[in-house]
Amino acid sequence: MDWDKALARAREVAEFCAEAGLERYRVSQEDLEIEVRRSSRRVADDAAAPAAARPASGSGLATSNGSVTHEGPAETLLKAEFVGIVRFTHPVVVEGVHLPEGRELAYVESLGIRNPIRVVAPSRVTAVLVSDGQPVEYAQPLFAVEPTT
Amino acid sequence: MSFRKILIANRGEIAVRVNRAAHELGIETVAIFSEVDRGSLHVRYADEAYCVGPGPAARSYLNIPNIISAGLISHADAIHPGYGFLAENARFAEICADHGIAFIGPTPKVIQQMGDKAAAKAIMSAARVPTIPGTDILDSAADAMRAANQLGYPVMLKAAAGGGGKGMREVRGPEDLAHAFATAQSEAEVNFKDGRLYMEKLVARPRHVEVQVLGDRFGDVVHVGERDCSVQKPSHQKLIEEAPAPALSERIRARLHKVAVSAARAVAYTSAGTLEFLVSGDDVYFMEMNTRIQVEHPISEAVYGVDLVKAQIRIAAGERLGFNQSQLHAHGHAIECRINAEEPGAGFVPAAGTLTDVAFPGGLGVRVDSHVYAGLAIPPYYDSLLAKLVVTGSSRNEAIDRMANALRETRVSGVHTTLDLCRAIMNDEAFRAGGVSVEYLPSFAATTAAAT
Numbered sequence: 001m002d003w004d005k006a007l008a009r010a011r012e013v014a015e016f017c018a019e020a021g022l023e024r025y026r027v028s029q030e031d032l033e034i035e036v037r038r039s040s041r042r043v044a045d046d047a048a049a050p051a052a053a054r055p056a057s058g059s060g061l062a063t064s065n066g067s068v069t070h071e072g073p074a075e076t077l078l079k080a081e082f083v084g085i086v087r088f089t090h091p092v093v094v095e096g097v098h099l100p101e102g103r104e105l106a107y108v109e110s111l112g113i114r115n116p117i118r119v120v121a122p123s124r125v126t127a128v129l130v131s132d133g134q135p136v137e138y139a140q141p142l143f144a145v146e147p148t149t
Numbered sequence: 150m151s152f153r154k155i156l157i158a159n160r161g162e163i164a165v166r167v168n169r170a171a172h173e174l175g176i177e178t179v180a181i182f183s184e185v186d187r188g189s190l191h192v193r194y195a196d197e198a199y200c201v202g203p204g205p206a207a208r209s210y211l212n213i214p215n216i217i218s219a220g221l222i223s224h225a226d227a228i229h230p231g232y233g234f235l236a237e238n239a240r241f242a243e244i245c246a247d248h249g250i251a252f253i254g255p256t257p258k259v260i261q262q263m264g265d266k267a268a269a270k271a272i273m274s275a276a277r278v279p280t281i282p283g284t285d286i287l288d289s290a291a292d293a294m295r296a297a298n299q300l301g302y303p304v305m306l307k308a309a310a311g312g313g314g315k316g317m318r319e320v321r322g323p324e325d326l327a328h329a330f331a332t333a334q335s336e337a338e339v340n341f342k343d344g345r346l347y348m349e350k351l352v353a354r355p356r357h358v359e360v361q362v363l364g365d366r367f368g369d370v371v372h373v374g375e376r377d378c379s380v381q382k383p384s385h386q387k388l389i390e391e392a393p394a395p396a397l398s399e400r401i402r403a404r405l406h407k408v409a410v411s412a413a414r415a416v417a418y419t420s421a422g423t424l425e426f427l428v429s430g431d432d433v434y435f436m437e438m439n440t441r442i443q444v445e446h447p448i449s450e451a452v453y454g455v456d457l458v459k460a461q462i463r464i465a466a467g468e469r470l471g472f473n474q475s476q477l478h479a480h481g482h483a484i485e486c487r488i489n490a491e492e493p494g495a496g497f498v499p500a501a502g503t504l505t506d507v508a509f510p511g512g513l514g515v516r517v518d519s520h521v522y523a524g525l526a527i528p529p530y531y532d533s534l535l536a537k538l539v540v541t542g543s544s545r546n547e548a549i550d551r552m553a554n555a556l557r558e559t560r561v562s563g564v565h566t567t568l569d570l571c572r573a574i575m576n577d578e579a580f581r582a583g584g585v586s587v588e589y590l591p592s593f594a595a596t597t598a599a600a601t
Contacts, residue, residue: 083199083218110218111248135222137200138215139184 075126077141078117084110086117086142088132093125098148105143108136121147151466152176152227152251156220157195159231160210161520162537163442164191167229170458179223181216183209185528190520197223204530210234213241220250227251227465229458233532236441237264253465255364255420255440262416263438267309267347273435276415278408281427281434283349290330296348297326303351306330308337308344314385315340319351352434354586355427357381358394360409361449363460364418365470372406373449373457374479380574382497383591388567389574390445391484392452395545396584397428404433410474412438421446421461444487444537447516451483451541482548483541486556488519489533492565494598501529502564510558514541514551527564535561538571545583549575573597 080086089104099105099119107114127144130136155171156179157164164180168191171178180195185204192198199219202209209215211234220228228245230236230253239261242252254260263269270280284296286309297304297320306329308316316337318329330346338344361373377394378387394402409424412435423443425436446457455477464470490500507523519536521527527535538555542548553575561568574580579589 083201083215083222085222111214111221135199137219138202138209139200 075144075146077129078105078119078143078145080108080115080117080136080138080140080142082108082110082113082115083137084108084115084135086130086132086134086136089116092132093128093143095125095128097125099123099125099145106132108142117142119145122149124148151468152462154179154196154223154225154227155253155462156181156216156223156225156228156250157191157231158210158216158228158235159233160186160189160191160531162191162518162534163231163444164189165194165520166518167231167458168194170456170462171229173456174459174462176462179219179225181210181219183528183530185526185530188525190522199223204528206234206530210531213244217244217248217250220245221248225250227253227462229253229462230441232441232443237439239264251465253420253461255418255422259416259418260440263422263440265309266307266311266437267345269438270435272416273412273438276412278412278415278435279433281349281352281436284347286345286347287330290327293330293346293348294323294326297323300348300350305349305351306333306346307349308333308341309347310341310343310345311337314381316346317385352427352429352432354588355429355434356394356584356586357387357425357436358397358405358428359423359425359443360405361443361446361457362409362413362418362422362424363455363457363464363470364413364420364422365464366419366467367469368414368417369470369473370410370413370418371470371472371474371477372409373453373455373477375402375405376445376448378445379585379587380580380590381587382594384497385587386497387445387487388489388590389484389486389571389580390448391482391545391548392448393479393482395482396582401428401431401433408433408435420464421457444534445485447518447537447539448483448485451514451516451539452479452481453477454480481541481543482545483539484548484552486538486552486571487534487567488536488538488559488561488571489567490527490535490564491533491567493567493570493594495565497567497594499529499533500565501527503527504535504561505563506560507562508558508560509536510538510555512551512555514548515555516540521561523563535566546581549581570594570597 086106086108088106093105101122102118104116104118107116123145126146129141154177157167168178178195180192180198181201182192183202183204201215202212228250235241237260239257242257245252274280287293303321306318316333318333320326320329334344356379358375358377360375364370375394376390376392378390380389381387412424421442423439427434450457491497492500503526504523509517516539521535540548540551540555542551556572579585
């Protein structure tokens with residue numbers, strides 16, 4: 001499949017994802033695998049974003065039978081509790097790596113104090129949402145992880 | 150030396166106001182906000198913005214570590230505290246200095262001295278500033294009972310760390326004292342983490358008149374005239390203010406100005422500050438000194454043509470005031486109405502909700518300081534002030550008529566507001582006559598509520 005077609009397909013998937021109110025959706029076709037994830041990092045633009053871009057209550061995420069097929073229900077966002085500079089812990093994690101329980105991914109340096117960011121259970125990193133040395137604000141998502149038990 | 154970047158440690162209309170002053174001076178700005186304030190105009194107007202905590206103020210706008218950290222990572226060289234929150238927190242001013250960030254306000258020592266209302270009164274008495282007869286800190290309700298008998302009823306209980314009408318109780322007779330003492334104490338405890346109370350003799354039908362002062366680090370002190378803030382809610386929070394004070398003899402006016410300047414000199418004051426007085430007949434009593442910019446500062450700016458927030462910033466940067474008393478003259482008359490999200494008919498209870506329609510007035514001599522717009526959700530956590538309408542006229546009558554019309558043009562819907570009450574007051578004979586006392590609004594609001 002050529003690049004333009006792949007991009008068009010990805011756009012379709014993204015639109016479907018938005019309409020259905022899904023946070024994340026993966027589809028594979030022939031030699032192509034597309035995963036679409038809505039970034040919750042764009043918090044600064046949230047207020048100005050059109051309402052349609054957000055899940056309407058009662059759709060997708062909150063299906064009545066509780067089975068949400070396409071959303072990673074166990075995915076959690078590790079957020080900053082403090083305003084400061086995020087510093088990655090070595091070895092630096094990347095998307096896809098598996099982490100043992102308690103592993104520190106990074107710390108937020110705030111007024112000279114290290115505030116560690118850890119996983120509470122064995123997990124896989126599904127997204128790295130910041131870069132090393134970046135200033136971060138309160139509640140800013142730093143990493144997305146899902147448990148691997 | 151001038152500042153390059155200022156962090157504004159506040160929210161709402163005052164953060165918008167400070168942002169304007171900084172930008173006009175060519176200084177970059179950093180806003181802070183809580184998770185529920187992301188949509189506020191104070192965030193939109195700033196050059197940078199950092200979320201510092203969740204809705205409750207204790208974890209956001211009072212979160213000193215996160216605020217200082219935001220200042221450091223944004224390389225701000227000064228912090229403007231606005232009013233409320235950390236504005237009169239001496240420890241915060243010290244912490245700013247410890248981190249190499251200038252605090253835009255007076256020295257921590259003066260903040261601390263004036264913040265302790267009983268200590269402030271003692272300092273002012275020593276500087277021959279007239280004060281209301283009263284007591285030191287009261288140890289117990291029994292202690293209060295003895296003091297009240299000595300002073301004679303009615304008396305007023307006040308929080309030593311108080312302000313904004315919190316922890317304050319009027320006591321008409323001995324039968325009400327124990328209850329008033331307990332409730333004022335717990336209110337002071339909750340609001341200021343300091344339950345200490347003192348007592349003063351209640352002054353009969355007083356007017357609240359305050360004097361704006363400016364002092365710099367070179368010992369220059371000027372007054373920027375007085376403001377009459379007698380139109381206060383039952384909680385002693387101001388609703389309508391005007392400058393100059395109407396129906397005040399020139400002798401008393403001059404005396405207030407003189408006393409304010411000597412008081413500011415007595416503490417070597419180095420910022421914008423306000424001395425609040427009670428005026429009853431020919432008697433003038435010092436109440437307290439506020440070591441911050443005040444909500445109602447625009448009316449003084451309007452009649453004197455001085456930008457008080459810019460002056461604060463320049464003074465904190467070590468500059469000279471740049472003008473003296475003989476260059477300051479009052480022109481015309483200014484009035485401010487506070488448009489609050491609250492229900493006057495229900496004891497001014499704060500109202501939360503989403504604003505559905507917002508339209509502000511305009512025209513010659515009309516100023517609006519606000520952070521709101523249609524569609525903005527008003528969170529329940531903070532002060533209920535939505536907008537300040539400030540008008541200036543060549544005379545008091547013109548100012549009142551201008552305000553009446555500005556209020557007619559103003560629309561704020563979606564929450565209960567003080568708009569209708571302000572409209573009614575502009576048309577009220579007693580207000581129009583001028584010189585009402587602090588007892589005016591509680592009775593007027595009660596009558597208006599009863600009539601509807």
